[in-house]
Amino acid sequence: MLLPLPLREAYDYRVPDGMALVPGDFVEVPLGPRRLIGVVWGPGAGTVESGRLKAVVRRFDVPPMTEVGRRFVEWVAAYTMTPPGFVLRMAVSVPSALEPPKPMLAYLRKPDAEPPPGFKMTDPRKRILALLADGPPRTPAELAEEAGCGVTVVRGLAEAGLLDPVMLQPTRLGRPDWRRPGPALSANQQGAADDLRERVTSGCYSTVLLDGVTGSGKTEVYYEAISAALEQGKQALVLLPEIALSAQWLDRFARRFGAPPAEWHSELTGAQRRDTWRAVSKGEVPVVVGARSALFLPYPDLGVIIVDEEHDSAYKQEEGAIYHARDMAVARAHLGGLPIVLVSATPSLETKVNADSHRYARIELPSRHGGALLPDVELVDLRRDRPPARHWLAPSLRKALTDTLAGGEQAMLFLNRRGYAPLTLCRACGHRMQCPNCTAWLVEHRLARKLQCHHCGLQQPLPHACPECGEEGTMAACGPGVERIAEEVAELFPDARAAIMASDTLHGPRAIQEMVESIGRHELDIIIGTQVMAKGHHFPMLTLVGVVDADLGLNGGDLRAAERTYQLLHQVAGRAGRGERPGRVMLQTFMPEHPVMQALAAGDRDGFYQLEAEMRLEAGMPPFGRLAALIVSGEDPTLVERVAMALGRAAPRSDTVHILGPAPAPLALLRGRHRRRLLMKAPRSTQVQPLIAEWLDRVEIPPAIRVQIDVDPYSFL
Ligand code: ADP
Ligand code: ZN
Numbered sequence: 036m037l038l039p040l041p042l043r044e045a046y047d048y049r050v051p052d053g054m055a056l057v058p059g060d061f062v063e064v065p066l067g068p069r070r071l072i073g074v075v076w077g078p079g080a081g082t083v084e085s086g087r088l089k090a091v092v093r094r095f096d097v098p099p100m101t102e103v104g105r106r107f108v109e110w111v112a113a114y115t116m117t118p119p120g121f122v123l124r125m126a127v128s129v130p131s132a133l134e135p136p137k138p139m140l141a142y143l144r145k146p147d148a149e150p151p152p153g154f155k156m157t158d159p160r161k162r163i164l165a166l167l168a169d170g171p172p173r174t175p176a177e178l179a180e181e182a183g184c185g186v187t188v189v190r191g192l193a194e195a196g197l198l199d200p201v202m203l204q205p206t207r208l209g210r211p212d213w214r215r216p217g218p219a220l221s222a223n224q225q226g227a228a229d230d231l232r233e234r235v236t237s238g239c240y241s242t243v244l245l246d247g248v249t250g251s252g253k254t255e256v257y258y259e260a261i262s263a264a265l266e267q268g269k270q271a272l273v274l275l276p277e278i279a280l281s282a283q284w285l286d287r288f289a290r291r292f293g294a295p296p297a298e299w300h301s302e303l304t305g306a307q308r309r310d311t312w313r314a315v316s317k318g319e320v321p322v323v324v325g326a327r328s329a330l331f332l333p334y335p336d337l338g339v340i341i342v343d344e345e346h347d348s349a350y351k352q353e354e355g356a357i358y359h360a361r362d363m364a365v366a367r368a369h370l371g372g373l374p375i376v377l378v379s380a381t382p383s384l385e386t387k388v389n390a391d392s393h394r395y396a397r398i399e400l401p402s403r404h405g406g407a408l409l410p411d412v413e414l415v416d417l418r419r420d421r422p423p424a425r426h427w428l429a430p431s432l433r434k435a436l437t438d439t440l441a442g443g444e445q446a447m448l449f450l451n452r453r454g455y456a457p458l459t460l461c462r463a464c465g466h467r468m469q470c471p472n473c474t475a476w477l478v479e480h481r482l483a484r485k486l487q488c489h490h491c492g493l494q495q496p497l498p499h500a501c502p503e504c505g506e507e508g509t510m511a512a513c514g515p516g517v518e519r520i521a522e523e524v525a526e527l528f529p530d531a532r533a534a535i536m537a538s539d540t541l542h543g544p545r546a547i548q549e550m551v552e553s554i555g556r557h558e559l560d561i562i563i564g565t566q567v568m569a570k571g572h573h574f575p576m577l578t579l580v581g582v583v584d585a586d587l588g589l590n591g592g593d594l595r596a597a598e599r600t601y602q603l604l605h606q607v608a609g610r611a612g613r614g615e616r617p618g619r620v621m622l623q624t625f626m627p628e629h630p631v632m633q634a635l636a637a638g639d640r641d642g643f644y645q646l647e648a649e650m651r652l653e654a655g656m657p658p659f660g661r662l663a664a665l666i667v668s669g670e671d672p673t674l675v676e677r678v679a680m681a682l683g684r685a686a687p688r689s690d691t692v693h694i695l696g697p698a699p700a701p702l703a704l705l706r707g708r709h710r711r712r713l714l715m716k717a718p719r720s721t722q723v724q725p726l727i728a729e730w731l732d733r734v735e736i737p738p739a740i741r742v743q744i745d746v747d748p749y750s751f752l
Contacts, residue, residue: 036064036073036091037108039124047079049088056091059099061133063092072130074100074123095133097316100126100333103371107331110366116724116744117356125356126331131305132312139306141172142189142198154195159184163192172201177305203306208314209294211322213265217258217291224252227398228259234374235263235339242365244345244390245378247400248409249609250573253378254284256400257341258291260376265321269338269373273324274360276347276570278302282548283572285324292322299325299332302544327352327360330367337371340364344570345377345386346602348595351749359747361386380609381602384595384651385658387644410580410611410618412636414627426523427515432581432621433527439579440531440560444616446579447562448520449569449607451587453489453537455481455519456512459497466503468510472707481518482540491706520583521563528561536564569607578618580611585622585632591701593751594656601631601643608635655716657747663723664748665713666700669740672709678740679711685733687726692717702752708741714748 037045048064050056060075070092079088108126112119127133144167150156162182167173173181175189182188192198220228227245234241247253261271275281278300289295297311297320314320316333323329327350342350342361350360361377368375377386377395390397403409420429428436428448439446456479459468468477470488477486477495485494500507512519517535524533534550541547547567554562557576562568588600604622612618624632634643652659667679679697686694693716700710717723727744736742 036062037076037123038064038066038071038073038120039127040066040071040120041118042120043118045076045080045119046073047081047083047088048073049085049090051090054091054094056094057099059101059105061095061097061100061127063095065089065092072127072133074105074127076105096135097133097313098318098333098335101335103367104333106370107367110370111356111358111363113724114363114366115356115358115746116727117358121356122331125328126333128328128331129305129308129312132309132316136310136313138202139174141174141201141203141306142167142178142193143172143201144168145197145199148197150197151195157188159188160192163189164197167198171304172203173304174203174306208297208311208320209289211261211265211288211292211294211296213262213292215291215293217262218255220255220259221252221404223400223402224256224404227256227400230398231257231260231339231374231376232263235260235269236267238267238338238373240369240372241374242368242389242395243374243376244382244386244395244397245376245400246382246390246397247380248403249380249606250403251380251400252404253380253400254287254343255404256398257343257376257378258288260339260341260374261322262292264338267338269336270315270318270320270334271322271339271341272329272332272334272337273322273341273343274327274329274350274364275324276326276344276349278324278326281324281570282544283551288322288324296322296324299323299329301326301328327358330360330364337367337373339373340368340375341378342375343378345379346381346383348599348749353745353750357743357745359749362747381605381640384598384644384647388648388658408612408617409638410608410620412608412620412622412638414632414636415621415623416627417623417625427520427583427623428523428527428581429623432623435579435619435621436528436561436581440528442578444578445554445557445560445562445574445576446581447564447568447577447610448524448581448583449564450515450517450520450583451565451603452516452584453480453539453565454478454487454516455522456514456516458513459486459510460513461501461503461506461509462511463506463509464501464504466501468498468502473705474701474703478516479512480539490702515583517563517565524561524563531560532558533561533563534559536562536568538565538567541567566603569603569610572610574610575615577610578612578616580608580618580620582607582620582622585624585635586626586629589626589629589631594662595749597631598647601634601647604631604635605640655718659719661715661717661719661721661723662748663715663717663727664745664751665715665727666710666743666745667697667713667740668705668708668710668743670708671739674737674740675709675711678734678736678742679713681734682713682730682742685730686713686715687730692721692726700752705752712751 036048056075058075062073063070064073108122112122163178175186178189179186245253264271318335342364345361352358389395415429415431420431422429436446458476459479473490475490480487487494501509517537521535551572554574589596608620611620630646669675683697696713697711700712
């Protein structure tokens with residue numbers, strides 16, 4: 036019996052008379068005073084004599100976890116060096132889904148209801164009403180959790196007549212229809228679609244890279260693979276990096292298949308999660324679109340997996356079980372004997388190399404659908420073409436903005452930095468405002484009138500006087516964030532309709548969707564955005580994209596800095612000129628000769644990849660070598676240091692396996708915890724997991740210290 040706890044092994048239980056269990060069955064078992072959900076993993080180990088074993092309490096009436104599902108849990112656990120029970124917890128993330136669905140009591144806000152006399156509008160009460168003003172009905176427990184108060188507050192509001200009770204019926208999920216015809220495909224698209232269809236129909240494992248420029252019809256083509264899976268009576272899983280930002284994708288899917296897919300991500304309500312999990316396990320959900328965690332749903336018979344924007348770093352889960360969803364998806368497809376399609380206009384170097392060496396198949400879509408041209412990319416050399424002091428837009432970009440607006444078209448300014456200014460310092464003494472819990476500057480958010488830490492969320496008011504020297508009015512903002520660019524735009528183009536699009540200025544998926552629609556209707560002239568708007572949106576009137584600081588991602592010494600910058604800027608550039616009018620992209624940079632800038636300007640994607648691959652090969656770095664990181668953290672810096680040093684001394688070393696560190700992590704302090712890192716570098720053929728397991732066995736780790744293992748690290752912070 037495997038339990039969803041951080042345990043290394045399965046536990047034995049006795050099966051009471053009259054109960055029949057098969058491997059994969061979901062059951063309730065006692066553990067100490069608690070009752071837990073477990074999964075039957077196999078016959079007992081027999082180490083405890085059967086008279087002393089506790090008995091299984093009951094079996095849940097849901098289909099058992101499949102053999103493939105169980106092997107997948109074990110595989111992920113072994114690869115990421117996470118206890119299997121911890122991985123299992125991701126697969127049984129909604130315990131209520133195991134019970135037969137009951138209608139649940141939920142509340143809506145009663146329109147126009149006034150509080151009765153004497154009813155005090157406390158903050159928690161206000162928060163609940165505000166939550167309900169925008170959103171679906173939710174159960175008292177969900178409301179209480181979201182508002183951070185007790186359920187009695189919700190009941191109080193209901194008794195005061197401010198809420199309308201509704202009974203939530205199980206969510207009805209639509210059934211996409213594969214018989215509906217798609218658009219007429221171009222010859223190239225048809226070839227690609229036929230190839231994918233054939234793979235799905237053959238029902239064998241294969242990994243395919245669907246490699247095509249933005250707007251070439253990759254989505255249209257992989258819809259055909261989904262349609263083929265449905266025709267076979269199987270399910271399809273589509274992973275998207277940020278499902279909450281993908282309203283356009285969902286609408287498009289619904290238009291193509293006549294019904295929306297089931298969604299799986301963190302924004303779902305508890306009832307939606309319960310109903311979706313249950314329906315998936317019974318095979319009633321043909322298509323799931325979701326974030327990383329959708330990989331762990333109980334599919335009875337998956338026919339294809341699609342990983343859209345496969346290069347996106349959002350696929351790496353950095354907390355809890357640390358895993359890369361794309362890589363785990365490939366393993367899932369392999370275990371289940373089904374095809375997986377990795378989709379990107381700028382594949383990860385890992386995937387590119389696998390395709391070049393024919394480990395993965397490759398399907399190419401080289402041109403935009405309907406003949407739309409790829410935008411023209413120009414470099415703006417900030418050393419010559421200088422913005423005025425305390426301003427950030429160069430004269431040539433200002434001119435291009437003027438022309439675009441005069442032509443009745445839209446422009447976007449991209450800066451991947453939220454807030455007003457990334458650093459606040461005192462002009463008198465030079466003091467810099469730093470987060471007390473993290474190695475990070477506090478970011479000024481002028482709209483919210485706060486300083487904020489982007490790592491731990493700490494907020495404090497902007498100081499009027501310098502906290503160090505006490506001078507008044509000397510605190511100055513350094514550098515730009517999107518809010519500051521918006522200020523400059525308002526100064527330059529007072530009549531233009533401009534808006535900021537960033538995750539902290541838009542609250543939730545709905546707000547993002549509204550903004551996207553209003554851009555589509557041309558209700559805005561200039562959009563100033565962060566990464567949120569780099570994602571697959573399609574705006575026909577958007578013809579100019581200005582990248583305020585193209586060098587931003589290149590600093591910091593990250594292994595993938597150049598690759599990521601290239602991918603991000605390429606994706607941002609792809610927003611321009613998607614309609615009939617040609618697009619223009621301007622990259623402001625201090626390093627126009629940098630290979631990333633040169634490749635972007637020349638449209639030479641493969642040249643860039645080749646150079647990057649050569650450098651990685653030379654250095655023995657992924658994908659040509661292997662990395663694994665240990666992050667040692669704790670509240671006591673001396674103890675952290677001591678454990679890190681002990682790990683350093685006990686490290687496995689050989690001619691081929693090298694250990695770097697221990698070194699203070701770049702974020703040496705994060706949320707109040709001190710952090711040291713060790714990095715293992717080994718040849719690609721080395722299995723790092725057994726080496727790390729033996730290594731950790733040699734060192735005593737005190738309970739106050741946490742050692743996280745990150746196999747194939749993507750973040751080096
Ligand atoms: P990608 O996923 O490669 O960025 P999309 O599939 O989103 O490309 O296609 C870009 C645009 O072109 C979309 O609006 C899509 O509907 C349209 N499109 C692509 N292929 C076709 C086709 N064969 N017929 C009609 N429209 C198409
Ligand atoms: Zn912080």
